[in-house]
Amino acid sequence: MNRPLPRRARVVIVGGGIHGLSCAFNLAELGVGDVLVLDAGYWQGGASGRNGSLIRNGFATPEWTRLFRFFNQQWHELSRKLGHNVMFSRRGYTMIAETEQTAAMFEHAAEVHRQCDVKSELLSLEKLKAHLPAINHGRVKSALNLVDGGVAPHHAAMKAYRAACEARGVVVHYRTAVTGFERTGPRIAAVHVGDQRIEADSVVVAAGAHNLMVAQMAGVSLAGYAMRIEAMALEPIRPLIRPALALIDRLCYLHQTARGEIVGGTEIPERPRMSLRADLPVMTATARVYMDLFPRLAELRILRHWAGMIHITPDFGPLIGEHPELKDLWFSAGWSYGWAGGPGAGALLAKAIVTGELDERTKPFTVDRFERGKPINETAIVLAKFS
């Protein structure tokens, strides 16, 4: 752990979560071997170890759907690409509507999926009963299943990425916090870790909730705020719930892991803040949702609940690309479906850094879209807005 830091790297990546590691891996694949990844916390300690581990490829806007269709494909190929088992489970990602309004949104989303060549299916009551027998069918108005979606446990993909990066010569340091940046004219020139200076041609920031702090350190503006999100795990039981689930009207998501635990959470608006402390309301609200929709979970016990932090943007969409205010400073930030996006976003970003060309699919998600008055209004996401 106390290996010395290099004095120079072609690319320095701030953040060793799935986005940072994926970008490093893809850079190495494109021949940029000299990559340094720095992370203030521990391996899997940030949002890459604390998310719902859900992977979906369809939303209600073509912008999100085109991008996440690509991301989802990356997960399908990831075990082969990395040479390790990432345990991506293609079990379907099913969205549940309990109101007419959400059911209507599903109809619209299914049309968007068709246009974007994403396999999705509005499930009839009969089909839903076979697909998800445990749900309280009386409450369901509509169900939209994304056939190629699923889940991937954190530890497997994080382990695979780290091993694949290190095998390709990427240097990864955890518990190593970046303390400052250096500019030369219009471009970024070096990264500081305490009194150590590391010269870099490019810097990528993929620091999750810490993006805002890092941007401030680099002297550039970044939209959004940091927010806590909580989830909880029930004790293991034999398989009851097969697909990954989003209960859109409850702002709730859940799935049953390969370990048998049922992991999920609901979103409750609270004031934005940086903290990993768990609080009561999310646990009790999630339990209430389970009672309503999955009565067979009633007598199961809650093993643990915990908080994670993400960087939320005004339209909940990611910020991908070079920062317009500082050359050679790149961002993969503002993620709310970041686990799903990691493998694909790293590939697109690495390509953009090497070629200087942004991929068409990431263009709607540029860092300065709010200044340009171009937010994306996506309605099929499970997040609460603080207002």
Added chain:
Amino acid sequence: MNRLRHAAQARITFAWNGARIEGRAGDTVAVALYASGIKAIARSRKRHRPLGLSGSHLSGVLGRVNGRPNVRLDLEPATEGLDVRMQNVWPSAGFDLLAAAQFLPRRWLRGGFEHTPLLPSGTWRFQVWERLLAFLAGMSPPPDTDVPAVVRTGRLISIDTVVVGGGPAGRTAANGAVRAGQRTALVCHGSFPGPYARACGVPLPELDPRVELIAGSEVFGLYRGGSLVTAAPHNHVWGAVIFECSRVILTTGRRSIPPLVAGNDVPGVLDASTALLLANEYGVAPGAAAVVVGTGDEMPLAEQLRALGVNVIHAGPVAALRRIIGRRGVNAVQLDRIIPCDALVHAGPWRADPGLLFQAKAEGLTQLALQEEESNVVAAGAAAAAPEPVAIGDLNLAEALLCPCMDVTAGELLHWIEQGETDVEVLKRVTACGMGPCQGMPCWEMLAELVAKATARPAPEIGRPSHRPPRRALTVAQAAGLDRLVEPDR
């Protein structure tokens, strides 16, 4: 057969895997089975080792009761006509094909079965494999469809002081607070405050009647710096409680940490308080011939057990213990010589459960870590005493089970430590150590000690992974019954 002379006489009967078991009035299911000579009542997750009542880990006492999975058999009263079944067996407890897992090579099981490169994701074979894994890891089927799903309504109590633990220190603290004019509640685990002290013959101060007593409950969380204290009753039909309070006194005492030696998971290895409760409350001998080890308390404990009619054949320091021999039950222990026996009782090393204090005082942006600042949460009595070093064996250490719930051995952890992973948070994630029903106590105490030993660092320097509430203390139905009692932080 294992009953002592002072045991209750009234009989009850219930079914264990379909067979009729006779217990005595007041028994828990685990006690009645133990007294009937059935010590191996559970199977470990990966290698299907027999597990039982230990006082240390919960996976040894989880069973299926009347169609409800994962019921704590050490808390479930043995009542007439209960249907109790062993979990993690297939197709049945009598003919368990899953037991073949014990013959699998150990390296296959590191971190679970999951990571095999032979069946990578992205193939249909993985999807089949994953379904099989989910079945194996699940331990027990979901609750039967006729188990009622009812929200168990909880309540919010505004009060000045909450005392956690009903031993002498807890009673004294609660009496002191109430006499200083504070509205005070005392929450204790047992059906009355202080069963261990009573079993030890320690005098218990009379509890002031003005103290609101909440017995048979576990405090599972300290939120918002300790200004919210949550407790859940062992009885799953009752609602849970949230205290809004200005002061919390933790008098939860200390627990004996199991020795980290090969065979420490064998049924018949008991901690001191479990052995004392068995003998004193239920009139059950821990074994026909018991060995007691400890860090100084072994002699008085042996005397106490002998006075209750238990045949203690040896008592000595835990540091001399090299391994425990047996599979379905203890056959012998190895000290400087091999001593045949059928129970091993450990009285130390003693450590306080750090979980609640951690929840109240931990903060951090990249990792939760205990903060030393002033707070309204204090520990008192034995819970405030310094931790004692954990005993680590020297014979077949790799076989010692560190986390019986997730079936993680010292050998599995040493494998990762040798590869350079010495961060306890990372070790937790790669092995799942401490992610089972006990949620890290006592296994993370042993984990920290093992990392210290393997890396030659001082033990107090090694931290613990985050202690997270609610540690399986409450059900979904009880948690739902607390909904909207507390406002979100806006």
